[in-house]
Amino acid sequence: MIEYLENGTITSVKGIKAAGIFCGLKKQKKDLAxxxxxxxxxxxxxxTLNKVxxxxxxxxxxxxxxxxxxxxxLINSGNANACTGEKGLNNATETQEFCARHLGIExxxxxxxxxxxxxxxxDIEKIKEGITKIQLSESNSAxxxxxEAILTTDTYPKSFACKVQLSNGEVRIGGICKGSxxxxxxxxxxxxxxxxxxxxPKHLAQNLILEAVNKSFNRISVDGDTSTxxxxxxxxxxxxxxxxxxxxxxxxxxxxxxxxLCKKMAMAIVKDGExxxxxxxxxxxxxxxxxxxxxxxxxxxxxxxxxxxxxxxDANWGRILSAVGNSGINFSPEKxxxxxxxxxxxxPGYDSNFDESIAKEILLQKExxxxxxxxxxxxxxxxxxxxxxxxxxxxxxxxxx
Amino acid sequence: MIEYLENGTITSVKGIKAAGIFCGLKKQKKDLAxxxxxxxxxxxxxxTLNKVxxxxxxxxxxxxxxxxxxxxxLINSGNANACTGEKGLNNATETQEFCARHLGIExxxxxxxxxxxxxxxxDIEKIKEGITKIQLSESNSAxxxxxEAILTTDTYPKSFACKVQLSNGEVRIGGICKGSxxxxxxxxxxxxxxxxxxxxPKHLAQNLILEAVNKSFNRISVDGDTSTxxxxxxxxxxxxxxxxxxxxxxxxxxxxxxxxLCKKMAMAIVKDGExxxxxxxxxxxxxxxxxxxxxxxxxxxxxxxxxxxxxxxDANWGRILSAVGNSGINFSPEKxxxxxxxxxxxxPGYDSNFDESIAKEILLQKExxxxxxxxxxxxxxxxxxxxxxxxxxxxxxxxxx
Numbered sequence: 001m002i003e004y005l006e007n008g009t010i011t012s013v014k015g016i017k018a019a020g021i022f023c024g025l026k027k028q029k030k031d032l033a034x035x036x037x038x039x040x041x042x043x044x045x046x047x048t049l050n051k052v053x054x055x056x057x058x059x060x061x062x063x064x065x066x067x068x069x070x071x072x073x074l075i076n077s078g079n080a081n082a083c084t085g086e087k088g089l090n091n092a093t094e095t096q097e098f099c100a101r102h103l104g105i106e107x108x109x110x111x112x113x114x115x116x117x118x119x120x121x122x123d124i125e126k127i128k129e130g131i132t133k134i135q136l137s138e139s140n141s142a143x144x145x146x147x148e149a150i151l152t153t154d155t156y157p158k159s160f161a162c163k164v165q166l167s168n169g170e171v172r173i174g175g176i177c178k179g180s181x182x183x184x185x186x187x188x189x190x191x192x193x194x195x196x197x198x199x200x201p202k203h204l205a206q207n208l209i210l211e212a213v214n215k216s217f218n219r220i221s222v223d224g225d226t227s228t229x230x231x232x233x234x235x236x237x238x239x240x241x242x243x244x245x246x247x248x249x250x251x252x253x254x255x256x257x258x259x260x261l262c263k264k265m266a267m268a269i270v271k272d273g274e275x276x277x278x279x280x281x282x283x284x285x286x287x288x289x290x291x292x293x294x295x296x297x298x299x300x301x302x303x304x305x306x307x308x309x310x311x312x313x314d315a316n317w318g319r320i321l322s323a324v325g326n327s328g329i330n331f332s333p334e335k336x337x338x339x340x341x342x343x344x345x346x347x348p349g350y351d352s353n354f355d356e357s358i359a360k361e362i363l364l365q366k367e368x369x370x371x372x373x374x375x376x377x378x379x380x381x382x383x384x385x386x387x388x389x390x391x392x393x394x395x396x397x398x399x400x401x
Numbered sequence: 402m403i404e405y406l407e408n409g410t411i412t413s414v415k416g417i418k419a420a421g422i423f424c425g426l427k428k429q430k431k432d433l434a435x436x437x438x439x440x441x442x443x444x445x446x447x448x449t450l451n452k453v454x455x456x457x458x459x460x461x462x463x464x465x466x467x468x469x470x471x472x473x474x475l476i477n478s479g480n481a482n483a484c485t486g487e488k489g490l491n492n493a494t495e496t497q498e499f500c501a502r503h504l505g506i507e508x509x510x511x512x513x514x515x516x517x518x519x520x521x522x523x524d525i526e527k528i529k530e531g532i533t534k535i536q537l538s539e540s541n542s543a544x545x546x547x548x549e550a551i552l553t554t555d556t557y558p559k560s561f562a563c564k565v566q567l568s569n570g571e572v573r574i575g576g577i578c579k580g581s582x583x584x585x586x587x588x589x590x591x592x593x594x595x596x597x598x599x600x601x602p603k604h605l606a607q608n609l610i611l612e613a614v615n616k617s618f619n620r621i622s623v624d625g626d627t628s629t630x631x632x633x634x635x636x637x638x639x640x641x642x643x644x645x646x647x648x649x650x651x652x653x654x655x656x657x658x659x660x661x662l663c664k665k666m667a668m669a670i671v672k673d674g675e676x677x678x679x680x681x682x683x684x685x686x687x688x689x690x691x692x693x694x695x696x697x698x699x700x701x702x703x704x705x706x707x708x709x710x711x712x713x714x715d716a717n718w719g720r721i722l723s724a725v726g727n728s729g730i731n732f733s734p735e736k737x738x739x740x741x742x743x744x745x746x747x748x749p750g751y752d753s754n755f756d757e758s759i760a761k762e763i764l765l766q767k768e769x770x771x772x773x774x775x776x777x778x779x780x781x782x783x784x785x786x787x788x789x790x791x792x793x794x795x796x797x798x799x800x801x802x
Contacts, residue, residue: 049727050723050726050727051725051726051727051728051730051731051732051734052722052723052725052726052734053726082719083719083722083734083747083751083753084751085735085750085751088751117719118719118722118723119718119719119747119751119753227723228723228726304705304793308793308794308798309798311794311798312798314798317520318483318484318518318519318520318629321453321484321519322451322453322519322628322629324452324453325451325452325453325454325629326450326451326452327452329452330452331452333452333453333484334486346484346520349486350484350485350486350489350520351486352484352520388794389794389798390791390794390795392705392709392794393709393712393789393790393791393793393794394791397709397710397712397713397715397790
C-alpha cells in the first residue's frame with residue numbers, strides 16, 4: 001500500500017514548493033531553506049525535551065500549540081540561535097516577519113527553525129537578503145536543495161516521499177531531514193519536516209506524528225545527547241482533497257505509511273552519524289512488555305562499549321548482555337539468547353559456543369543485526385544506531401575553535 | 402583529623418595481612434590477591450546494580466547480607482566469572498572452600514571477588530595452586546602486591562591509608578581499589594576493598610560505607626557503563642580496641658575520614674580511566690536540591706560531547722549547558738553561569754565573552770575544574786570524570802579477540 005517515489009522529496013507532495021540557497025551563514029554551502037504550502041496546512045509537531053530550547057523552537061512550538069494553520073517553514077543552518085536570550089528571540093521573530101511579508105502571508109503562518117553553532121547571535125541581515133533571493137519551486141530539485149540547506153555536518157542530504165492508496169484516492173507524504181553529526185560546534189540537531197497532501201484535522205495529525213516519531217526518531221541514538229533545537233513537523237495541506245477525519249481504516253493505512261517514512265528518515269540519520277562506519281539494528285524480542293523491550297534496546301544502542309566492539313568487529317556478547325543488565329528492567333540473564341545476523345553468540349543457560357571466524361565475517365559487514373531474545377514474554381522492538389569510531393572523537397574534540 | 406600515611410595501603414591497618422601473586426590466569430602479571438584479618442571482622446558492602454551479576458558477587462553479597470563475620474577476601478583478576486551459570490557458581494564456591502580450608506577458617510568467613518573476561522569458566526586449578534603458594538604478610542609491600550593483583554587494564558595499582566584520631570585513641574583505615582579500564586575483554590570492574598581496625602557494629606558499618614560510596618564511587622564516570630562485578634567492601638576488625646558504637650562525634654569523624662579515603666580512591670580510578678588524558682571535576686552549585694545538583698553533574702560527566710570537547714581543549718560551554726538541559730531537572734538556562742578554572746565562559750543572561758586563548762591555556766592543563774552555577778538554590782555537588790580520547794575507542798574496539 002506504500003509506494004516510495006524515486007528521487008522523492010518534500011516537493012513530491014501536491015501543493016508544496018521549496019527552495020534551498022546559500023545566504024552567507026556558512027562559508028560556502030547552502031544554508032537557508034524555505035518550505036511553502038500553497039494552501040494553509042494543519043500542522044503538528046514534536047520538540048526536544050532538552051530544557052535549553054532555542055529561540056526559533058520556542059516560536060514554532062507556540063504556533064503549533066495553537067489552532068493555527070501554517071503556510072511556510074523557514075530553516076537556516078550554520079547557526080542554532082540557541083542560548084541567545086531575548087535578542088535571539090527578537091532575531092527569530094524578525095526573520096519570521098520578514099519572510100511572512102515577502103510571501104504575503106501572516107507572521108503566525110511561518111514556522112522558523114535553526115541548526116548550527118550555539119551561543120552566537122544570528123546574522124539576520126544575511127537571512128533577510130537570502131529570503132528576497134529565494135525562488136520557490138515544486139520541482140524535485142527544489143526539495144533536494146532544501147534538504148541540502150538544512151544540513152550541518154551530515155555528509156549527504158536526506159529526502160523521501162511515498163504514495164499511499166486510501167479508500168477515496170491517493171495521497172502523498174514527503175519529507176526532508178538532517179541528523180546527527182554532533183558537531184559544529186556544539187551539537188547536532190535532528191530536524192525533520194514532513195508534508196502530506198491529505199486533509200487531516202490538527203488533533204489527528206498530532207496523534208499521527210507522535211506515534212510515528214515514537215517508533216522512529218525516538219528509537220535512534222548516535223551519542224545519547226539531545227539537542228536544543230530538535231524538531232519534527234508534519235504539515236497537512238489537503239491539496240489532494242482526500243480526507244482522513246476519524247480513526248478509520250484510512251487513518252490506519254496512513255499511520256503505517258507515515259511511520260514507515262519516519263523510520264526511513266531516522267535510519268538515514270543514523271547511517272550518516274558522526275564517524276559511523278556501520279549501521280546497527282538492535283531487536284529486543286520476547287520481552288515482558290513494550291516498555292521493557294524499549295528500555296533494553298535503548299540501553300544497548302547507547303552503550304559505548306557495545307558500539308566500540310561492533311566497530312572492532314568483536315563478537316562481544318558480554319557487553320550486550322551487560323548493557324541489558326544496566327537498563328533497569330527485570331529479566332533472567334540465564335534465559336537470554338543473543339544473535340548477530342543468524343549466528344547465536346549466546347544461548348540460554350549461558351551457553352556460548354560459536355565460530356569466531358563466522359562472527360567476524362558477519363561483524364565486518366556494513367549492516368549489523370543484533371537480536372536479543374529475553375524469553376520473558378511477547379513484546380518486541382527494534383532500535384537503530386551506528387558504531388563508534390575514533391573519527392567520532394576526532395570530529396568532536398576540536399570543533400568550535 | 403585525617404592523616405594520610407605515606408605508602409599506605411590496606412595492610413597499614415592493624416591486624417590486616419595481604420598477598421598478591423601470579424597464579425596463571427593472566428599471561429604474566431599478578432592475578433590473585435588475598436586479604437586476611439587476624440580477627441573476625443564485621444563486614445559491610447555495596448554491589449553493582451546491574452541485573453547481570455557475577456557468581457562471586459552473588460556469594461559475597463549473600464554473606465554480607467547475613468550477620469556473619471568475615472576473615473578473608475579472595476580476589477582474582479583475568480576472569481570475571483560472570484555469565485558462567487551454575488558451573489560458575491560451583492567454581493566460585495570451590496575456591497572459597499579451598500581458601501577457607503587453607504586458612505583454617507569457615508567457608509562463610511571468605512568473600513570472593515573476580516574481575517576480567519566475561520563468559521569463560523574460571524580455571525580453578527590454577528587458583529587453588531596459587532592459594533597454596535600464598536604467603537600472607539602485614540608489610541606495606543604485601544598490600545601493594547594485592548593492589549597490583551586485582552588490576553585488569555588499569556595502568557597502576559591504587560592504595561591508600563589514613564590515621565584518624567577519635568576520642569579514645571587512633572584508628573586506621575586502608576584500602577585498595579581498581580578501576581575503569583572498560584576493556585579486557587568485556588568491561589571494567591570497579592572493585593574496592595577497605596579495612597579498618599576500628600570496632601564498628603555491622604549496621605553502622607553498612608551506613609558508613611553506603612554514605613561514603615554515595616559521595617565518592619557513585620560520583621565518577623568513565624563511560625557510563627556499569628559492570629557485572631562491581632563491589633565495595635568494608636571490613637572492621639576491631640584490632641585497635643577503639644569502638645564506634647553509636648552515631649556520636651567519633652562516628653562523624655570516622656564518617657568524614659572514610660568518605661575522604663573513598664573519594665581519593667574514586668579519583669584515582671578516574672585518573673586512570675581508559676584513554677584518559679585529563680581529570681575533570683564538575684561542580685554544580687546553587688541548585689534547588691541535592692538531587693538536582695547530582696542529576697545535573699551526572700549528565701555532564703556522562704556526556705560524550707563534553708568529554709570530547711575537553712579532550713580537544715575546546716571551551717564549548719554550549720555542550721555543558723545542553724547536557725544540564727538533558728538532565729531532566731527544572732532550571733532557567735538564562736540564569737546559568739559556567740566557569741572553567743576561574744574563567745567564566747558564560748554569565749547569566751547568555752552573556753558569553755571570554756578570551757579564547759586564556760580558556761585554551763586552562764583546558765590544556767591535566768586537571769580541569771568546571772563550575773556550573775544554576776542560581777536556583779543552595780545545594781551543590783561535585784562529580785569526577787576523565788576526558789574522552791581516540792585511545793578509548795582503540796582500547797575497546799579490538800579487545801576480546
